[in-house]
Amino acid sequence: MRLRCAKPGRGLYVLAWLYACGAVSVLVTVSCSISDAAPQDGASIEVHPARSVRVLLARDTERLVVSTSGRLRVRDQNGQELSDPLPPLRRAPILFGHSSPTSMVVGPHRITAEVIELIPAAGERIELLMPAGGDKEVMRRYPGFLRCLLKDDGTADIINVVDVEAYLRGVLRGEVPPNWHRETYRAQAIAARTYVLYEKGTVGRNRDWDVTSTARSQMYVGIDVETEKTKAARAVDATRGIVLTWQYPEGDHIFCTYYSAVCGGTTQDASFVGNAGSIPPLAGGVECDYCWRAPKGTYRWKPVTFPKKAVGRALARRYDDFASLGSVAEVEVTDRAPDHRARTIRVTGHKGKSAELPAEAFRLTIDPTGWTVKSTHFRIRDDGKAVTFTHGRGWGHGAGLCQWGAEGMARNGATAEQILGHYYPGARLAKVYE
Ligand SMILES: [Zn+2]
Numbered sequence: 001m002r003l004r005c006a007k008p009g010r011g012l013y014v015l016a017w018l019y020a021c022g023a024v025s026v027l028v029t030v031s032c033s034i035s036d037a038a039p040q041d042g043a044s045i046e047v048h049p050a051r052s053v054r055v056l057l058a059r060d061t062e063r064l065v066v067s068t069s070g071r072l073r074v075r076d077q078n079g080q081e082l083s084d085p086l087p088p089l090r091r092a093p094i095l096f097g098h099s100s101p102t103s104m105v106v107g108p109h110r111i112t113a114e115v116i117e118l119i120p121a122a123g124e125r126i127e128l129l130m131p132a133g134g135d136k137e138v139m140r141r142y143p144g145f146l147r148c149l150l151k152d153d154g155t156a157d158i159i160n161v162v163d164v165e166a167y168l169r170g171v172l173r174g175e176v177p178p179n180w181h182r183e184t185y186r187a188q189a190i191a192a193r194t195y196v197l198y199e200k201g202t203v204g205r206n207r208d209w210d211v212t213s214t215a216r217s218q219m220y221v222g223i224d225v226e227t228e229k230t231k232a233a234r235a236v237d238a239t240r241g242i243v244l245t246w247q248y249p250e251g252d253h254i255f256c257t258y259y260s261a262v263c264g265g266t267t268q269d270a271s272f273v274g275n276a277g278s279i280p281p282l283a284g285g286v287e288c289d290y291c292w293r294a295p296k297g298t299y300r301w302k303p304v305t306f307p308k309k310a311v312g313r314a315l316a317r318r319y320d321d322f323a324s325l326g327s328v329a330e331v332e333v334t335d336r337a338p339d340h341r342a343r344t345i346r347v348t349g350h351k352g353k354s355a356e357l358p359a360e361a362f363r364l365t366i367d368p369t370g371w372t373v374k375s376t377h378f379r380i381r382d383d384g385k386a387v388t389f390t391h392g393r394g395w396g397h398g399a400g401l402c403q404w405g406a407e408g409m410a411r412n413g414a415t416a417e418q419i420l421g422h423y424y425p426g427a428r429l430a431k432v433y434e
Helices: 164-173 180-200 231-238 307-320 359-366 403-411 415-425
Strands: 010-014 027-030 054-059 064-066 072-075 092-097 101-105 109-112 116-120 125-130 137-140 146-148 155-165 242-248 252-253 304-307 327-337 342-349 354-358 377-382 384-394 430-432
Touching: 010 231, 054 064, 054 125, 054 164, 054 180, 101 146, 116 359, 125 146, 155 164, 155 359, 164 180, 164 231, 180 231, 180 242, 180 252, 180 403, 304 307, 307 327, 307 342, 307 359, 307 384, 342 359, 342 377, 403 415
Parallel strands: 010 252
Antiparallel strands: 010 027, 054 155, 064 092, 064 125, 072 116, 092 101, 101 109, 116 146, 125 137, 146 155, 242 252, 242 430, 304 384, 327 342, 342 354, 377 384
């Protein structure tokens, strides 16, 4: 299925949260064709407030390790300079200490403020030492600037304030393998752009950041100057400003464009994953004949066993309802989607009392990594003191676009529009800025 595309002059109204981050309807009269324009330079540190994204890089951290190639301006959130510019740093520690008022220390400099912004010179970027799985750490290069929110307990939250288009390059680097098809990259760029703008306009309005830099939102690994002309950069530039919208009664709005690694054959209704509401593009049930090429153990996964004690402990730690059940006697699926994906789980304690929760929440409570119970497409077998999840299909929540399915479609000749039209049925494309 092909997406319907808003044509110039048709008067498509898009609620564009990116403008002033408010409920402002913006008349969009530009074409949304995907172009092959040369990649634009994403190096500018001038971040337009309306198109900025706030990415949480680190939470409650006591220190940062920073490299810069040039001098670093230091200011508060009102643009007031807090000190002379810092000299170029080479893997220099920045420490947030217990003090009142809050302060941070860089070499001989102590800077006191609750919000400290570190701004690189034009054309320069900041590098931070970041976790890279296991015990590994790597220096990652971030466009835009850093905002440090200092707290009384001596820690800080670190936020990268970045232009949305530059941010998307770092998302594609984190989400899409380098050897994947150009059309997959483009489809992913549009889905990721829509997702981050939706988060900015909804949950982001009530907190200091819009998205995390992890798979909890979408993987963001910064940018690589040497590879700016790569597929990631080209896909972002070719789709610049293009988002997915749904025609709500009050007009066309962007929606929460969920996506996951491997749907396992059918997509999931997003209302069982988050609070984005139920609209046709997210209703699930989309047949996917394309993700069977996904890595072994993801399209279909082997049975995994959890002791009932471990299930009970994990649930009790997180939910009061489950803490009062006592030891777990039974774990069962009480509601399934038409494709048999589990939707609701009931846990019964040894005294006969029971409680229910959505299957996705259940899965990520007993296995927060999502690497063992890879999806909610399973059956549950009672093994006495343990439960075994059998007939496992897919990897991730399965709502919206299936990434391995998108790649399968692209290799079969589908365009980005066709891929998005398949996984978000009824959605349309709109260009919300040039
Ligand atoms: Zn799939």
